[in-house]
Amino acid sequence: MGPPGAVPAEGGQDCADLSVLVRCAAGYCDGQASAMIRYVLGRFLSLVLSLVVASIVIFAVIEVIPGDPASFMLGVNARADTLAALRAEMGLDQPLPVRYFAWVTGLLTGDFGNSWTYKTPVAELVSDRIWVSLPLAIYALILSTLIAFPAGIYAASRRGSAGDVTIMGATQLGVAIPNFWFAMILVLIFAINLRWFSAGGFPGWDNPMQALKALTLPAIALALPQAAILARVMRSSLLDMLGEDFIRTVRAKGLSRRQALWRHAVRNALIPVLTIIGLQFSFLLAGGIIIEQVFFLPGLGRLIFQSISARDLIVVESVVMLLVFTVIVVNFLVDLAYAAVDPRLRRKA
Amino acid sequence: MSRGLIIGAALSVVFVVLAALSFIWTPFDIETLNIPNKLKPPSGAHWLGTDHFGRDILSMIMMGARTSIAVALLAVGIGMAVGVPLGLLAAARHGSLLDELIMRGNDLVFAFPSLVIAILITAVFGASAVNAIIAIGIFNVPVFARLTRGAALPLWERDFILAARVCGKSAARISVEHILPNITNLMIVQGTIQFSLGILAEAALSYIGLGAQPPTASWGRMLADAQTLVSIAPHTALVPGFAILLMVLGLNLLGDGLRDWLDPRIRVARV
Amino acid sequence: MSLLAIKDLSVQIGQAEILHGINLSVQAGEIVAITGESGSGKSMTALATMGLLPRGAQTQGTVMLDGIDILTTPEPALCQMRGNSMGMVFQEPMTALNPVQTIGAQVAETLLVHRNMPRREAHRQAAEVLQRVGLTVPPDRYPHELSGGQRQRVVIAMAIALRPKLLIADEPTTALDVTTQARILALLRELVSAFDMGLLIITHDLAVVADIADRIVVMQKGRVVEAAPTQTLLAEMRHPYTKSLFAASTHQVDLPDRAPAAPLLRVANVDRDYPMPREKLLGPRPRFRALHDISFEVEHGERVGLVGESGCGKSTLTRAILGLEDVQGGQIMLDGQPVFTGRHPNLTVRRKMQVVFQDPYSSFNPRHRVDRLITEPFHLLERPPTGPARDAAITKALADVGLSPSDGRKYIHEFSGGQRQRIAIARALIVEPELIIFDEAVSALDVSVRAQVLDLIADLCRKRPLGYLFISHDLSVVRTVTDRVLVMQAGRIVEQGPTEDVFNNPQHPYTKSLIAAAPQLPDITHAPETV
Numbered sequence A: 001m002g003p004p005g006a007v008p009a010e011g012g013q014d015c016a017d018l019s020v021l022v023r024c025a026a027g028y029c030d031g032q033a034s035a036m037i038r039y040v041l042g043r044f045l046s047l048v049l050s051l052v053v054a055s056i057v058i059f060a061v062i063e064v065i066p067g068d069p070a071s072f073m074l075g076v077n078a079r080a081d082t083l084a085a086l087r088a089e090m091g092l093d094q095p096l097p098v099r100y101f102a103w104v105t106g107l108l109t110g111d112f113g114n115s116w117t118y119k120t121p122v123a124e125l126v127s128d129r130i131w132v133s134l135p136l137a138i139y140a141l142i143l144s145t146l147i148a149f150p151a152g153i154y155a156a157s158r159r160g161s162a163g164d165v166t167i168m169g170a171t172q173l174g175v176a177i178p179n180f181w182f183a184m185i186l187v188l189i190f191a192i193n194l195r196w197f198s199a200g201g202f203p204g205w206d207n208p209m210q211a212l213k214a215l216t217l218p219a220i221a222l223a224l225p226q227a228a229i230l231a232r233v234m235r236s237s238l239l240d241m242l243g244e245d246f247i248r249t250v251r252a253k254g255l256s257r258r259q260a261l262w263r264h265a266v267r268n269a270l271i272p273v274l275t276i277i278g279l280q281f282s283f284l285l286a287g288g289i290i291i292e293q294v295f296f297l298p299g300l301g302r303l304i305f306q307s308i309s310a311r312d313l314i315v316v317e318s319v320v321m322l323l324v325f326t327v328i329v330v331n332f333l334v335d336l337a338y339a340a341v342d343p344r345l346r347r348k349a
Numbered sequence B: 001m002s003r004g005l006i007i008g009a010a011l012s013v014v015f016v017v018l019a020a021l022s023f024i025w026t027p028f029d030i031e032t033l034n035i036p037n038k039l040k041p042p043s044g045a046h047w048l049g050t051d052h053f054g055r056d057i058l059s060m061i062m063m064g065a066r067t068s069i070a071v072a073l074l075a076v077g078i079g080m081a082v083g084v085p086l087g088l089l090a091a092a093r094h095g096s097l098l099d100e101l102i103m104r105g106n107d108l109v110f111a112f113p114s115l116v117i118a119i120l121i122t123a124v125f126g127a128s129a130v131n132a133i134i135a136i137g138i139f140n141v142p143v144f145a146r147l148t149r150g151a152a153l154p155l156w157e158r159d160f161i162l163a164a165r166v167c168g169k170s171a172a173r174i175s176v177e178h179i180l181p182n183i184t185n186l187m188i189v190q191g192t193i194q195f196s197l198g199i200l201a202e203a204a205l206s207y208i209g210l211g212a213q214p215p216t217a218s219w220g221r222m223l224a225d226a227q228t229l230v231s232i233a234p235h236t237a238l239v240p241g242f243a244i245l246l247m248v249l250g251l252n253l254l255g256d257g258l259r260d261w262l263d264p265r266i267r268v269a270r271v
Numbered sequence C: 001m002s003l004l005a006i007k008d009l010s011v012q013i014g015q016a017e018i019l020h021g022i023n024l025s026v027q028a029g030e031i032v033a034i035t036g037e038s039g040s041g042k043s044m045t046a047l048a049t050m051g052l053l054p055r056g057a058q059t060q061g062t063v064m065l066d067g068i069d070i071l072t073t074p075e076p077a078l079c080q081m082r083g084n085s086m087g088m089v090f091q092e093p094m095t096a097l098n099p100v101q102t103i104g105a106q107v108a109e110t111l112l113v114h115r116n117m118p119r120r121e122a123h124r125q126a127a128e129v130l131q132r133v134g135l136t137v138p139p140d141r142y143p144h145e146l147s148g149g150q151r152q153r154v155v156i157a158m159a160i161a162l163r164p165k166l167l168i169a170d171e172p173t174t175a176l177d178v179t180t181q182a183r184i185l186a187l188l189r190e191l192v193s194a195f196d197m198g199l200l201i202i203t204h205d206l207a208v209v210a211d212i213a214d215r216i217v218v219m220q221k222g223r224v225v226e227a228a229p230t231q232t233l234l235a236e237m238r239h240p241y242t243k244s245l246f247a248a249s250t251h252q253v254d255l256p257d258r259a260p261a262a263p264l265l266r267v268a269n270v271d272r273d274y275p276m277p278r279e280k281l282l283g284p285r286p287r288f289r290a291l292h293d294i295s296f297e298v299e300h301g302e303r304v305g306l307v308g309e310s311g312c313g314k315s316t317l318t319r320a321i322l323g324l325e326d327v328q329g330g331q332i333m334l335d336g337q338p339v340f341t342g343r344h345p346n347l348t349v350r351r352k353m354q355v356v357f358q359d360p361y362s363s364f365n366p367r368h369r370v371d372r373l374i375t376e377p378f379h380l381l382e383r384p385p386t387g388p389a390r391d392a393a394i395t396k397a398l399a400d401v402g403l404s405p406s407d408g409r410k411y412i413h414e415f416s417g418g419q420r421q422r423i424a425i426a427r428a429l430i431v432e433p434e435l436i437i438f439d440e441a442v443s444a445l446d447v448s449v450r451a452q453v454l455d456l457i458a459d460l461c462r463k464r465p466l467g468y469l470f471i472s473h474d475l476s477v478v479r480t481v482t483d484r485v486l487v488m489q490a491g492r493i494v495e496q497g498p499t500e501d502v503f504n505n506p507q508h509p510y511t512k513s514l515i516a517a518a519p520q521l522p523d524i525t526h527a528p529e530t531v
Helices: A008-027 A031-064 A069-074 A080-090 A096-108 A122-157 A162-176 A179-193 A208-242 A245-252 A257-295 A300-309 A313-341 B003-021 B057-092 B097-110 B114-125 B129-157 B159-166 B171-207 B219-229 B234-262 C042-050 C075-081 C103-114 C119-132 C148-160 C178-195 C206-212 C230-236 C240-249 C314-321 C370-374 C376-380 C387-400 C405-409 C417-429 C447-463 C475-481 C499-504 C509-517
Strands: C004-013 C016-026 C031-035 C057-065 C086-089 C166-170 C198-202 C215-220 C223-229 C263-275 C287-299 C303-307 C329-334 C353-356 C435-439 C467-472 C484-489 C492-498
Touching (some): A031 A096, A031 B114, A069 A080, A069 A313, A096 A313, A122 A208, A122 A257, A162 A208, A162 B234, A179 B171, A257 B171, A300 B114, A313 B114, B003 B057, B003 B234, B057 B097, B057 B129, B057 B171, B057 B219, B057 B234, B114 B129, B114 B171, B129 B159, B159 C353, B159 C376, B171 B219, B219 B234, C016 C042, C016 C223, C031 C178, C031 C206, C042 C086, C042 C166, C042 C198, C103 C148, C119 C148, C166 C178, C198 C206, C287 C329, C287 C467, C314 C467, C376 C417, C387 C417, C467 C475, C484 C499, C492 C509
Antiparallel strands (some): C263 C287
């Protein structure tokens, strides 16, 4: 994309060159590889497009809807010179498109602007805290998968048995438990009564074991309700697969029920499960913001809530964009994982 | 009818009745503070005990049920009112630019969990129950749009739709006359599930202060207030938590039961 | 001793007894065919033989394979036998293979499960087996890259990789085109003699049965009603059900004569293109030409057949004629007016034609009652009848197809497949169209029901001048209900002419191959008439 106001002829030239380049690159590919490249490129294009639209939406909500964001941030009693300083800081004298591009260019180069309340670069604030929030989400995702897969597979393979009924009953409860309340109960039991864990706070990553330990209760609180959902999806997806014609075919080849399940049904059942895992990541990331409140973790959640109450829109804007960015990128990765699992996406019919 | 359906329906009805009853009667007035009587465990006078202001927790739960149900129900309403027509439209124009646009739009909204939407809205407009409704409602739109489109597409391949087209019926008319009646069961089941998710989301939002504001009672806020008291007066945290758990459990059992009863082939999306 | 000996086999699932006292045997090198209509218990017999009955099925009797009773053999030992001493081929090749594994890996799995051999060796042998069954594509392909016939060869390769003594084939060619069917049947026959294998083939198609089987077992409602060597059975037909089955398969309808009339439908030089996925990244989208320069006419009251294999463009042509999709070249006129008028259909043209679809189960909205279903075409009328006039129209339409007025208040799930096709015809007739398109309208029906529906169509022709386009892959059906026939191949009409002329003296090589590939029932006119 050229800078705004570039001469049209020049922009057109750029586009032509680019398309020739891509066309040449594609010329070396045979049909099958090209289908794969087309798929990946298509998903990538959709990723970029989603990011662009998402950034426009966030920008519009934060900087356009309030009218004058600076006076919104400072409130009605703001002094004129403070207001002017903030307006200059935010570049409010510039037209909207210019401000938008400046913001996006800043994001791309790692410049998230300066927090008005903390008087420090947002990038610094974020980089301190993201190392709490992101590991928490990933920790919870791993836990959720580790619990859900065996539970779902076990329940599906012994459909109708006491084990299946127990697991399904447990997932029914797991789906209904609010994770922040579950977190409070965990604190009550494991931190206050048993004193196995501390009730909150985060010691930093200098001592990784201590850090992991501090994240364990929050991760469990986050993971269990999601694991319940995932186990249900895994079970029903597997049962669908076990009803497919090709399972009967492999049984006719002499595979036992167990072999048919593990060698054929599980991999096929992963396709719908992957979608849920992708969606869950965004819930874990967002849910983490709430769980951080329970455990007094210095993550993005705290930063966001402090910024909201301080009306520090600059921080809110960038942190929200970062969250949405992460979610969109994870969904892109899930799409790529599809291609690894499902050959129908890799090659054309 | 399965046992799950009956238990689920019973639990749901209990909470709806409690919420309705709160309009005319609660055991105690929750707007009068009674500090000396604070943090009392459950007793004959206060069945579920009192909170840190000495308010009757049962009364708070009844008022909170009102908030939860209202927010979740309206959010499901928004999701259905916008999502179902979008899904029908996308299915009717399958493969067109419009379809692509609707689906991409859906994907985009999915990248904004309801919490993030709530953060955005609250940052600009301040916190309120209405914002919670909008945030959860927006998130419900793509759920219903996707589900509707997904259920409508195979129906469009069926011969009876082709027969209707041969009879000169328009896509809009076919959508209303033939598609909609065949996806009603699915919508009822998914609506119940989204209702339960709405209860959870409302609780989470009011817990972090992005939902209903005091003096409106809400279960999430009760939990937030209880957080620092959990070791001294566990009932203040346990009661609202179980209220949420039971209501959501009831709705989920109702949804699953309805599915098995109406049409076992229905697949619900749970995200 | 027989290779397979089934004695007094009964199967019960829940309260329902599915099979009652089945007896049959298969010798090595022998082809035994089980035939019968849907619900006769054919497939259940096959699954019992493989030890693959659904959970909860209760069995009595014995199923002895090579001296071992399948019914009492524990599951682990059965796993040893399946794929090793017995193999099975299923009906639906499109879904019988695991979509995320290469075909080579799936064939190799049969070898790896039963033989202790290195993975490489298994894959090498799998490639050989795939060649043995006449598959020409490399083993690293995925199922979705193969045609139905190719996939069925893969399924056969999996079943015969270890040269089992018994092969069971459940409707192995039902989902395939006639020419593919002929090749698959030839392959099966050849494998039987090369491996000295017993083959138990299950099919509803009596022509296939008569063509391939050494012995025939006729089943009805879970019982064997007759079993004999093919020639004996065809000659004697002791059981009335056998007789009626064969009579229905060769059923000829009595079509009234008609005089030449003015053209009604005129299809002139029609081309229809579909855009395909791009082959190169930014290259132009290639277009697939589904219909190529199609031209033909249907006169008022003329009965025209259209035959061709799957993918030849029959469905595309149907949609174009019905005015549901535009064409890229040429034009389609009905009574002098174009059938396609963009998004707003020309109702005067539309009401002159109606359609009857193949699948009686998907042709009706399950949420509406029959009276509402069959009056849907009233939408095409400017002033649709209401009140008593509407009721009279419903009663007449239902009576025309042999149903009672009270059937109008019922929902569609209360009717059988044959009754549903009658209702579909009633829906088509209610606006008294000039042209009806029968799109594989009897293909999903059992032979006896099919014969009744064909008779109904002939009956309707006697009552009023009824013109139709009868689209089918089944040559014998087309031959009996049409005056003229069009033969379609790969989007083109390769031959057309009076039905008897085309069938007796086909000109185009494709028509010849179609007629040659279609299995023929031997002349059984000497068989006594049945009621």
